[in-house]
Amino acid sequence: xxxxxxxxxxxxxxxxxxxxxxxxxxxxxxxxxxxxxxxxxxxxxxxxxxxxxxxxxxxxxxxxxxxxxxxxxxxxxxxxxxxxxxxxxxxxxxxxxxxxxxxxxxxxxxxxxxxxxxxxxxxxxxxxxxxxxxxxxxxxxxxxxxxxxxxxxxxxxxxxxxxxxxxxxxxxxxxxxxxxxxxxxxxxxxxxxxxxxxxxxxxxxxxxxxxxxxxxxxxxxxxxxxxxxxxxxxxxxxxxxxxxxxxxxxxxxxxxxxxxxxxxxxxxxxxxxxxxxxxxxxxxxxxxxxxxxxxxxxxxxxxxxxxxxxxxxxxxxxxxxxxxxxxxxxxxxxxxxxxxx
Amino acid sequence: xxxxxxxxxxxxxxxxxxxxxxxxxxxxxxxxxxxxxxxxxxxxxxxxxxxxxxxxxxxxxxxxxxxxxxxxxxxxxxxxxxxxxxxxxxxxxxxxxxxxxxxxxxxxxxxxxxxxxxxxxxxxxxxxxxxxxxxxxxxxxxxxxxxxxxxxxxxxxxxxxxxxxxxxxxxxxxxxxxxxxxxxxxxxxxxxxxxxxxxxxxxxxxxxxxxxxxxxxxxxxxxxxxxxxxxxxxxxxxxxxxxxxxxxxxxxxxxxxxxxxxxxxxxxxxxxxxxxxxxxxxxxxxxxxxxxxxxxxxxxxxxxxxxxxxxxxxxxxxxxxxxxxxxxxxxxxxxxxxxxx
DNA sequence: TTGTAAGCGTTATCAT
DNA sequence: ATGATAACGCTTACAA
Numbered sequence: 001x002x003x004x005x006x007x008x009x010x011x012x013x014x015x016x017x018x019x020x021x022x023x024x025x026x027x028x029x030x031x032x033x034x035x036x037x038x039x040x041x042x043x044x045x046x047x048x049x050x051x052x053x054x055x056x057x058x059x060x061x062x063x064x065x066x067x068x069x070x071x072x073x074x075x076x077x078x079x080x081x082x083x084x085x086x087x088x089x090x091x092x093x094x095x096x097x098x099x100x101x102x103x104x105x106x107x108x109x110x111x112x113x114x115x116x117x118x119x120x121x122x123x124x125x126x127x128x129x130x131x132x133x134x135x136x137x138x139x140x141x142x143x144x145x146x147x148x149x150x151x152x153x154x155x156x157x158x159x160x161x162x163x164x165x166x167x168x169x170x171x172x173x174x175x176x177x178x179x180x181x182x183x184x185x186x187x188x189x190x191x192x193x194x195x196x197x198x199x200x201x202x203x204x205x206x207x208x209x210x211x212x213x214x215x216x217x218x219x220x221x222x223x224x225x226x227x228x229x230x231x232x233x234x235x236x237x238x239x240x241x242x243x244x245x246x247x248x249x250x251x252x253x254x255x256x257x258x259x260x261x262x263x264x265x266x267x268x269x270x271x272x273x274x275x276x277x278x279x280x281x282x283x284x285x286x287x288x289x290x291x292x293x294x295x296x297x298x299x300x301x302x303x304x305x306x307x308x309x310x311x312x313x314x315x316x317x318x319x320x321x322x323x324x325x326x327x328x329x330x331x332x333x334x335x336x337x338x339x340x341x
Numbered sequence: 342x343x344x345x346x347x348x349x350x351x352x353x354x355x356x357x358x359x360x361x362x363x364x365x366x367x368x369x370x371x372x373x374x375x376x377x378x379x380x381x382x383x384x385x386x387x388x389x390x391x392x393x394x395x396x397x398x399x400x401x402x403x404x405x406x407x408x409x410x411x412x413x414x415x416x417x418x419x420x421x422x423x424x425x426x427x428x429x430x431x432x433x434x435x436x437x438x439x440x441x442x443x444x445x446x447x448x449x450x451x452x453x454x455x456x457x458x459x460x461x462x463x464x465x466x467x468x469x470x471x472x473x474x475x476x477x478x479x480x481x482x483x484x485x486x487x488x489x490x491x492x493x494x495x496x497x498x499x500x501x502x503x504x505x506x507x508x509x510x511x512x513x514x515x516x517x518x519x520x521x522x523x524x525x526x527x528x529x530x531x532x533x534x535x536x537x538x539x540x541x542x543x544x545x546x547x548x549x550x551x552x553x554x555x556x557x558x559x560x561x562x563x564x565x566x567x568x569x570x571x572x573x574x575x576x577x578x579x580x581x582x583x584x585x586x587x588x589x590x591x592x593x594x595x596x597x598x599x600x601x602x603x604x605x606x607x608x609x610x611x612x613x614x615x616x617x618x619x620x621x622x623x624x625x626x627x628x629x630x631x632x633x634x635x636x637x638x639x640x641x642x643x644x645x646x647x648x649x650x651x652x653x654x655x656x657x658x659x660x661x662x663x664x665x666x667x668x669x670x671x672x673x674x675x676x677x678x679x680x681x682x
Numbered sequence: 683t684t685g686t687a688a689g690c691g692t693t694a695t696c697a698t
Numbered sequence: 699a700t701g702a703t704a705a706c707g708c709t710t711a712c713a714a
Contacts, residue, residue: 004460017683032684055462055709059689074421076415086414099427099436100427114394116391190408228676262626286628289629358702359692360702363694370693395691399708400689
């Protein structure tokens with residue numbers, strides 16, 4: 001960008017003082033004669049004047065920028081989350097600085113630093129699970145942090161917005177059990193993640209409620225990145241007693257799991273019933289259409305932005321808020337009775 | 342965020358002047374005794390000091406923020422583009438302000454305003470095609486704009502990074518023709534978009550090269566948003582002489598098209614051969630696996646960031662740059678000879 | 683109603 | 699090697 005006109009240029013051209021220009025810039029900050037206002041506005045127009053955000057932010061904290069720290073935006077779940085967060089934020093006149101961690105705590109801490117330096121008014125994040133000290137420092141600094149999707153148990157002070165992971169997984173496994181499956185596998189996120197742990201817990205609850213054996217061999221924690229999901233499938237299939245049903249509770253690994261299943265020639269649902277945590281339009285286009293657990297991404301986004309911003313408004317509620325929205329189990333055709341081959 | 346320590350607090354606590362602190366903050370900006378540097382660093386550490394970006398930006402223009410203006414991040418293509426842009430930017434130490442337009446020019450112009458106010462060092466955008474005056478003004482201001490994916494023909498001064506849309510569509514249609522299809526349909530983006538127009542042009546080239554009739558009824562321009570793709574399918578299928586092959590060149594409408602096809606009970610590729618412009622992992626998981634046109638998103642992102650930033654560095658090459666990267670036609674199983682039903 | 687001037691937190695220029 | 703101090707562009711008491 002070239003040398004842009006400043007508020008002084010406008011003032012001079014309009015034959016008024018900078019204070020007056022500032023007042024027409026910020027209506028309500030002081031009186032301005034209608035005639036003057038008109039003239040000033042005209043000048044701004046012809047000069048192509050745009051107030052410089054950096055200068056404004058320098059005075060008061062910038063209640064105008066939100067940091068969105070996601071693992072990765074290639075993952076459609078996070079992408080849609082980002083989309084909604086951005087829209088919610090824009091609706092409130094605030095902008096979003098998008099950062100990604102690739103699930104790498106080193107990168108996460110770097111991103112957090114720049115977020116701090118920018119004095120963002122709030123941070124919405126899917127934490128890697130590490131960098132405990134930094135998160136702590138952040139909340140000590142009075143930063144308005146909201147964890148979305150996942151959380152960090154040892155940081156109970158932070159606001160959290162997510163689905164009820166335990167219940168969602170419980171419902172999925174329960175549906176499978178209700179169809180008569182006795183050997184139900186689950187591929188979830190890493191044990192270090194709350195989503196991974198909670199979904200496994202829900203799975204176990206359903207197993208217990210249905211009076212089924214808890215075979216730990218059927219429970220697989222797969223990393224979010226890489227081919228972990230596919231490997232878990234292979235391991236599961238080569239078991240002496242392989243599962244007849246599978247819950248894929250690791251959204252980031254759904255396609256790798258399905259690919260491996262396809263390569264292995266496993267037919268769904270005849271040989272294996274499947275439920276996935278994933279709500280892409282593609283799930284419905286599969287053969288057969290997949291039974292899924294759908295997360296209400298719009299709600300996750302809305303609440304996250306709300307929290308991140310309400311806290312910023314000084315409404316330090318004191319108590320940390322945890323919002324759990326309901327996920328929806330959508331039955332399609334990838335679940336059948338076992339042995340229906 | 343609470344009241345944070347400033348450079349003055351650090352200076353005071355370390356028993357030096359702010360100038361010294363600034364020098365340790367910006368190595369190379371001046372000499373600092375090793376001992377002093379150590380002391381200052383310690384103080385910064387214990388005080389938890391972070392230099393405020395807004396203040397820095399106030400001095401010199403912020404070569405530290407990039408605006409990324411996309412139509413919508415729910416679209417996996419744009420999502421992956423965003424992901425790569427963010428990574429490329431971070432690798433260069435610069436941050437990304439993510440904005441979306443929902444293909445709405447009103448929103449686009451608002452977003453552009455805030456980008457201007459922030460004096461971002463560059464803007465990477467998928468323009469709606471309107472707001473001509475604003476884009477013009479932007480380049481007059483010396484802003485570093487890069488159009489990615491699409492462009493605006495009447496703005497030849499702007500850098501553009503995209504695949505060769507004409508050639509990509511030509512290759513797709515040519516493949517279909519080579520399989521013996523004589524009635525090949527195409528569903529592309531709106532005629533107002535360069536991608537829409539170029540891909541249709543490529544389609545026509547292939548038709549001509551193959552000596553086939555140009556039936557305009559087989560050419561459908563569908564809006565990026567909404568159910569336009571599905572409607573186009575219905576229209577195509579109800580033709581007296583429906584196509585035996587279809588190129589879906591509107592990435593945003595691929596799933597709606599496939600859904601409509603599925604509902605209509607059209608079997609692929611027996612009744613209809615299909616090629617889609619889309620590179621989601623899901624395309625390979627479909628039955629049958631889809632033949633696709635893959636865009637090298639990483640290259641699009643890398644070049645975009647490079648251009649947006651190199652221009653910013655004052656390297657005003659003068660001439661606008663247009664970079665066309667090659668898309669890849671990946672043959673899978675959704676294309677067969679016609680009438681193989 | 684309008685103008686003056688003191689910051690906001692950094693960087694950079696000159697002195698010392 | 700270090701220290702004052704004047705910007706940077708804007709907001710905001712406080713005067714006029």
